[in-house]
Amino acid sequence: MHDTLTVREGGRDLTFSFNDIMAYHGGGFPGGVVHGLKAMQAAFPLLDDAPLERREISVLTAFTGPGGRDALEMVTRALTENRLAVFRPLSGKDVITDPPGPYLFRFSYRGKLAEAVIKPGHVLEEFVRLGGKKDKTAEETERHEALKREMADRLLPLPASEIYSARLIG
Numbered sequence: 001m002h003d004t005l006t007v008r009e010g011g012r013d014l015t016f017s018f019n020d021i022m023a024y025h026g027g028g029f030p031g032g033v034v035h036g037l038k039a040m041q042a043a044f045p046l047l048d049d050a051p052l053e054r055r056e057i058s059v060l061t062a063f064t065g066p067g068g069r070d071a072l073e074m075v076t077r078a079l080t081e082n083r084l085a086v087f088r089p090l091s092g093k094d095v096i097t098d099p100p101g102p103y104l105f106r107f108s109y110r111g112k113l114a115e116a117v118i119k120p121g122h123v124l125e126e127f128v129r130l131g132g133k134k135d136k137t138a139e140e141t142e143r144h145e146a147l148k149r150e151m152a153d154r155l156l157p158l159p160a161s162e163i164y165s166a167r168l169i170g
Helices: 018-025 030-047 066-076 125-132 138-155
Strands: 004-009 012-017 057-061 084-086 104-109 112-118 164-169
Touching: 004 030, 004 066, 012 018, 018 030, 018 066, 030 066, 030 104, 030 112, 030 138, 030 164, 057 066, 066 084, 125 138
Parallel strands: 057 084
Antiparallel strands: 004 012, 057 104, 104 112, 112 164
């Protein structure tokens, strides 16, 4: 299934679905939730064959969005436990003009480091343009909200490997 991820805590497997994460997040940034989930799905299998111990995962990302942050936090508890760092200069300015934009995630686990980087074509130029626009009109705000939902609906059914390239570093 493309909408779940399993980690381990205290010897017990915990499976989180997109809907679980959305309930935790509150629903405002469904595309970001999908990106956080897909980045983890792409990278975690490189770090171990078994479900990762959630409290041993550290995250460095350029992604600043609250949906992605909440996905990472719910699955790994990395924000609460100071194992999540956002460093905007880690990647390009935006995914359209300076790929991969903020869509770069690095996960460290038991001495290994895996990186997940978005593949081209998954973030619409209109989404980037509206997301960066200050003083949006009511119509532009409505359109941007629709694009957030569209992104989630379009990407969630896809395997993570179609959205993110993942590799071990070092």
